Amino acid sequence: MDWLTTTEQAFRLLLTGDPDLWAIILVSVKVSLLAMLIASPVAIAIGYLLATASFRGRQLLIQLNQGLLASPTVVVGLALYFLLSRQGVFGSLHLLFTRQAMILGQIIIALPVLVVFTLSAVQAADPRLRETTLSLGATRLRTALTTLAEVRFGVMAAVFSAFGRVVSEIGCSLMVGGNIAGFTRNIPTAIALETSKGEFAQGIALGFMLLAIALTVNFSLAFLQGEG
Amino acid sequence: MEEPLLVIDALRKQFGVRTVLNLENLALHAGQSYALTGDNGAGKTTLLRLIAGLETAELVRARYRGVDVDLNAYPERLRRDVIYVHQHPYLFRTSVEDNIGYGLRARGTPRREREAVVDEAVAWARVGHLLDAPVHKLSAGEKQRVALARARVLKPRLFLLDEPTANLDRESRQQTIELIRDLCNSDGVALIACHDPEIIQLPGIRRLHLQGGRIERDSSPPPLRRQSDDVESAEQLRHGQQWQRVVND
Numbered sequence: 001m002d003w004l005t006t007t008e009q010a011f012r013l014l015l016t017g018d019p020d021l022w023a024i025i026l027v028s029v030k031v032s033l034l035a036m037l038i039a040s041p042v043a044i045a046i047g048y049l050l051a052t053a054s055f056r057g058r059q060l061l062i063q064l065n066q067g068l069l070a071s072p073t074v075v076v077g078l079a080l081y082f083l084l085s086r087q088g089v090f091g092s093l094h095l096l097f098t099r100q101a102m103i104l105g106q107i108i109i110a111l112p113v114l115v116v117f118t119l120s121a122v123q124a125a126d127p128r129l130r131e132t133t134l135s136l137g138a139t140r141l142r143t144a145l146t147t148l149a150e151v152r153f154g155v156m157a158a159v160f161s162a163f164g165r166v167v168s169e170i171g172c173s174l175m176v177g178g179n180i181a182g183f184t185r186n187i188p189t190a191i192a193l194e195t196s197k198g199e200f201a202q203g204i205a206l207g208f209m210l211l212a213i214a215l216t217v218n219f220s221l222a223f224l225q226g227e228g
Numbered sequence: 229m230e231e232p233l234l235v236i237d238a239l240r241k242q243f244g245v246r247t248v249l250n251l252e253n254l255a256l257h258a259g260q261s262y263a264l265t266g267d268n269g270a271g272k273t274t275l276l277r278l279i280a281g282l283e284t285a286e287l288v289r290a291r292y293r294g295v296d297v298d299l300n301a302y303p304e305r306l307r308r309d310v311i312y313v314h315q316h317p318y319l320f321r322t323s324v325e326d327n328i329g330y331g332l333r334a335r336g337t338p339r340r341e342r343e344a345v346v347d348e349a350v351a352w353a354r355v356g357h358l359l360d361a362p363v364h365k366l367s368a369g370e371k372q373r374v375a376l377a378r379a380r381v382l383k384p385r386l387f388l389l390d391e392p393t394a395n396l397d398r399e400s401r402q403q404t405i406e407l408i409r410d411l412c413n414s415d416g417v418a419l420i421a422c423h424d425p426e427i428i429q430l431p432g433i434r435r436l437h438l439q440g441g442r443i444e445r446d447s448s449p450p451p452l453r454r455q456s457d458d459v460e461s462a463e464q465l466r467h468g469q470q471w472q473r474v475v476n477d
Contacts, residue, residue, distance in 0.1 A: 128318035131282050135312045136331035136378065146330075150321055 009201035010208065020181070021202065025209050028186040031099055032167040033217075035106035040159060043111045047118025047158070048144055052130075062119065068112035073105075074171025080105050081175045097178035102186070105172035110162040117161060121154025122147060156225045160218050167214055187213075231294045233258045233385060233417050234279070240287040241274055248274050249285070250441040256386065256419060261412035263428040264421045266438030272421035273315070275438065276388040279419070280312035308335075309385040315394055317375030319363045324355055327363065327374055331382045345381050353377035353407060369400020376407050380414075387411055387418040393427065405430075 013021050050062055082088050084096040095101045129150055133143040148155055170188035177184035179193060187210045195203040232255040241249040248271040256262065264272050277283040281302030288299045297303050311331075319327050329346045337345070350356050353373040358366060366374065372392055379387060392408060393401045401424075409430055412418050419436075420427055428435055437444040 126318055128314050128316075129320075131312070131314070132318045132320075133330075133334075134282070134307075135280060135310075136334055136382065137307055138330075138334040142334055146320065 006200045007204055010203075010205035013201060013205045014209065021205060023182050024185050024187055024190045024206065025213075027099065027184065028167065028188075028210070029213060031102045031173075031186060032106060032163065035103045035110060035166055036159070036163050038103070039107045039110040039162070040114060043114030043162075044118045044148065044155060044158070045144075046111075047115040048122050048148060050115065051119045051122035052144075052147075062116075065112040065115045065119075069116055071109075071112070072171060073109055073165075073169040074175065076105055076108050077172035077175030080108070080172065084176060096176060097180060097184060099177070099184055101176040102173050102184060105176050106166040106169065109169055109172060110166050113162040113165055114158045117158030118148075118155050121151040121158065124154065125151050152225050156221055159221060163217055164214060167217075168210065230258065232256060233293060235291045236279075237289040237291065238287060239275075239278065239285055239290070241271070241278060241283075241285040247441055249278075249438075251275075251443060254436070254443055256417050258385070258417060259415070261418040261430070261433045262420065262436050263430075263433050264419055264436050264438060265423065265428060270438040271441060272438055273390050276312060276390050276419065276421055279386070280310055280388050281306060282312060308382075310388065311379040311382060311384040311386070312388040313372075313375050313379050313390065313392065315391040316368065317371050317378075319366065319371055319374060321363055324358050324361070324363060324366075324374055325350065328353075328378045328381060330378060335382070349377040349381045352380070352410075354403065367400065369396045369404060372396065372400070372404050373407060376404070376411070380411065383416070385416050387416055387420075389418060389420040389422075391421055391423070393422065393424045401426075 050058060050065075080101065081096065083090050084093070084101055085091055086096075095104070125147055129147060130143060133146050138146065168188055170192060173179075173184070173186055174189050174192075177186070177189065179185050179189040185193075187206045191203045191206045191210075194200075194206070234256045236251055236254040239249055239251040239254075240247065264275065266272050274283065278285050278288065278299060281299060284300040290297050290299050292303075292306060292309075297306060299306075320330065325346050328349050329342050332342045332345060350359070353376060355370060355373055355377065358370060358374075363374075376389075376392070389408065389411075393404050396404060405424070405426055408418065408420065408427060412430055412433060420433075422428065427433070
């Protein structure tokens with residue numbers, strides 16, 4: 001195999017706007033961004049509450065999230081497959097092998113990462129921060145927003161990590177998406193398929209795109225969070 | 229006699245088996261400021277934090293403007309009227325102006341009004357030259373002045389200041405004392421935990437000494453009635469001149 005020729009072919013595929021290739025890229029971007037958009041606000045709120053509130057079952061929830069950090073994506077996919085398959089509890093929703101199922105899977109994968117990192121960022125915040133907002137008459141909501149803004153670097157680290165995990169995961173997407181061309185085939189599932197077929201050019205092109213997407217999203221978010 | 233702003237009829241605070249505070253009949257009168265002195269570990273900060281609702285006590289019976297209040301379940305009314313300033317204040321990592329206007333924004337003060345108040349406070353605290361400076365690069369004295377301005381814009385009835393001049397260099401300390409002197413002459417009550425002799429000797433300030441968890445009998449002269457006009461009492465004038473000399477030195 002000539003790497004140089006293959007890489008050249010890869011770039012030609014990208015630059016000529018090969019429709020199959022761009023369809024795959026679009027699926028990845030849409031699914032992962034949507035999953036992050038849904039998961040982030042919910043998970044950041046949960047992380048903040050776990051860090052600041054005291055209630056029964058708090059420790060259990062923290063341990064559960066910490067445990068789920070290590071859950072293999074293919075196991076998440078497997079569990080979701082059973083729930084969504086025709087005989088499953090949610091079989092009637094007919095979600096198996098759809099993008100919605102992929103989004104659902106990626107939300108489940110992103111949640112513990114976002115929750116645990118936000119929790120640790122908020123817990124590490126200076127205790128005078130909360131006392132100051134309280135003393136200045138801020139409501140609980142304003143205190144929460146101020147705290148999250150103050151620890152934004154930690155929260156953004158949560159978002160970066162979670163996005164990195166979902167955009168590159170293959171196990172869950174393959175299980176519940178089914179790798180259907182033009183519909184649920186995303187970059188990681190496509191790379192695995194193309195490479196196993198010996199189609200290295202497309203694999204390399206997709207690999208570059210995956211890197212580019214991850215870097216672009218992370219740089220944009222880094223720009224948004226501002227200077228320290 | 230006029231009803232005191234805050235009366236603590238009884239208060240007991242323990243850390244484990246150690247009783248830090250065991251107070252009775254502490255009254256803070258409107259138009260009066262107090263220097264709370266005592267050795268390190270005497271419970272000065274704890275007392276301020278209890279009054280600010282940032283800590284709870286094993287026993288507390290208090291009246292605020294004649295009405296019974298539970299400081300452990302801190303009432304909204306006190307939250308609006310009482311402000312605690314840390315020894316090392318926390319400034320939000322925004323701008324000096326945003327910091328000063330934070331409480332006003334939290335209270336929903338309209339933007340135009342808020343900006344005017346913040347501008348005035350910036351001038352009062354002499355932090356105009358710091359408006360573009362990153363907040364975390366401010367010196368301890370500058371942070372203290374921003375925090376005092378941030379508290380003052382809310383016009384609280386009770387300022388609780390925790391060692392505001394501790395660990396400040398000479399110049400910062402003088403600038404901070406000047407602001408505190410001004411706060412003591414405002415309508416609000418200031419309760420200032422400190423060791424600083426210059427604060428203790430500010431005109432019209434009363435000394436409360438904490439020892440063994442109790443307030444010792446006040447040895448300072450009786451409170452001066454605040455003058456509503458510009459005429460200062462001889463006592464205030466004398467202290468003022470003394471103070472001025474220190475500033476000029």
